[in-house]
Ligand SMILES: Nc1nc2c(ncn2[C@@H]2O[C@H](COP(=O)(O)OP(=O)(O)OP(=O)(O)O)[C@@H](O)[C@H]2O)c(=O)[nH]1
């Protein structure tokens with residue numbers, strides 16, 4: 018798991034003491050499993066010196082990547098004592114190594130790539146005489162969680178998106194090897210003196226970004242009961258407490274529905290008014306609901322104004338990305354164990370008529386089965 022075909026990397030950590038001593042520690046670390054059978058791949062990985070973030074949920078990394086340069090074609094002429102005027106026999110150069118992204122459903126974050134700063138793929142070897150082609154560089158395979166997109170940092174253009182387990186996409190192709198001089202022999206030029214150089218690979222700073230693939234995203238103010246709901250309907254064990262921003266990174270869980278059917282639900286950190294201006298945790302995690310089919314708005318029964326709270330949440334989503342408003346919405350009034358029938362009717366009257374709503378309590382389990390039914394129904398409805 019991680020980056021395959023980078024077998025041994027060397028980390029050099031230099032430290033100086035009062036400018037007089039310079040210590041260089043070399044140690045070889047193994048990066049890949051399983052170990053490639055034959056040779057070592059020259060490749061450098063330097064330790065990122067950015068401060069460690071506390072969280073293990075890494076959903077964005079920046080990495081410098083370079084695919085391999087194609088090997089040069091050879092300009093060689095056959096020379097042996099039995100062949101007079103041996104013709105051109107220069108072989109082609111080998112292809113530079115590709116950098117490939119591969120989906121792995123066992124990965125949930127980009128944490129395993131956090132300390133890779135460079136991924137430098139192997140160059141193709143030059144061709145040699147006797148029409149021998151050079152060896153191609155060994156491709157580097159970077160395993161990523163499903164839902165990862167790769168962007169070019171400078172242009173911001175999305176280059177690759179990984180959505181399926183085992184899916185492999187050549188992200189940065191290696192350069193083509195050059196043709197050897199044997200290709201250029203013609204009746205009028207039987208001893209061509211030229212061959213092609215290999216083509217360069219691609220290089221640049223890239224960004225890998227994870228947008229989790231969940232069917233349902235939980236959206237709500239802090240303390241709305243999102244994590245409690247996740248802990249009740251899935252086997253996930255998120256942190257739950259009665260203070261704001263208990264959840265600071267997304268949590269995922271699988272809801273086991275009837276007859277072995279299941280769907281995935283994501284609990285996101287709470288959103289507050291002004292998140293667009295960076296208040297609270299800002300919009301940092303909203304990218305994780307871009308791929309959800311259904312957004313479940315959790316509005317607590319003890320909110321002073323449920324309608325206003327819903328409007329604020331919708332407004333924050335719109336400011337982040339207006340396309341989020343095209344998703345299917347469901348409103349769940351959480352903590353409804355605090356409400357009697359009269360209060361429920363009053364709240365229901367205020368809620369938008371065109372959005373399905375449901376009263377739930379994660380503490381008493383009331384409405385939970387109905388919520389699962391509703392989610393399943395909406396998830397499987399044909400999109401209009
Ligand atoms: N009475 C009652 N309390 C609940 C219910 N669900 C959650 N709570 C309480 O509400 C508080 C907040 O719950 P969390 O699940 O941590 O809320 P959250 O939305 O995940 O909060 P953040 O992670 O801060 O965004 C906790 O003290 C829970 O015990 C419920 O159905 N009924």
Ligand SMILES: [Mg+2]
Nearest residue numbers: 243244263264
């Ligand atoms: Mg929470």
